[in-house]
Amino acid sequence: MPSLDYSKAADLTETLERRLADSLDPDFTVSRRAVLGGLGLAGGAVLTGLGRADGDPHAGSHEDSSHGKFGTVGEYRNLDFDPHDFLTQFNTGRGEQANVPQDIYEENGRTVREFEFTAVDTTVTVAPGIEFPAWAYNGQVPGPTLRVVEGDLIRLKFSNFGRHAHTVHPHLRNLNPRMDGVPTNGPGVIDTDESFTYEWIAQPAGSHFYHCHSLPLKEHIHRGLYGSIIVDPDPERVADRPEEYCEFHSSQITDELRESLVAEAKTRNHEYPENDAVNEMVMVMNGFDTNFDGDNEVYAVNTRAFAYGVGQTDGNGNWQAGETKHPIQIDKTKRQRVYLLNIIEFDPINSFHTHSQFFDYYDHGTTLTPTLKNVDTVMQSQAQRGIIELDYSTHESGLYMFHAHQSEFAELGWMSFFEVV
């Protein structure tokens, strides 16, 4: 018996999505308070229905779920960005993403991973029929995920084709102020039609990110100028300096601990075969203030509200061809790793909560031993990030929900499912 019936899960996703989409008029004048006010009665009933999903088929608020129009809300017409592809789209310099020019080569004994970013003004789809006027690196929100190895040189050629001045600021241990990507250092802001090449040493290992640092800062970030930098640990460096990757002092490092840290580092490094045994995903928790009142109306991981919810199915989890909304299917024999980032504006925290499962968490991803063990909820402040590791090997197949445990964020788009197969 799955944790949740497929058709009930589809009803829940559709009901929440319909309320969100209906509330967001094309003129973008409705505040999030109105959305949640509208959800007050029906939303409570829907969640009651969820709790009784395996019982009475008339449980819950079915009069609100518009059965006759099943699936009409849920489709995204604009397919230029696919949050399902984005989950596993890692740019390592070897040409993974067509819209991200990239290269990898050696220079002075160091591996250089070179990328080209262009900032543009564009629109992105944040809910079916809802376009958000974004500023975006390479036309996508979140920006492309960069994946490098500790000690590499990241060479980022940045050109600004947007109407505002932008930068790229890295959350890395960057030793050169000229490369900090802020208005006061080095080239400062990069004006329209100007370019600058940033160079950063990839350190420390971890789950990091980049964003625009022009003023007003919150607008430049919430408009969409952000993305992930994953720095894979170098197992050889881990062998030399194991104390930097765990909570123990160098005097406490045993041979056994050193070996286990090196083995763990190999599972995190995309150049080692040990990494192939792990299913890795990038989830950027974001939000969109569609009416520019300083409050988000839409929440998501990877931009599209409810994209990892449950869409059209035959009732057994066989998704329609071309489906733009469906759960994240995971092979339960594999270890699951989520690179999680919180880049939300206007709300001080965000969170990640799993149903029916507990996980290990590595704050900022800078250690190879968990900083939190066996938890089902983790909180991240703005710009905080980390790595979550999950194991569903002993779970029955089926749908398992995960979402922000700020309840309103979940109702406004940040609600998802893993489909364990």
Ligand SMILES: [Cu+2]
């Ligand atoms: Cu900017």
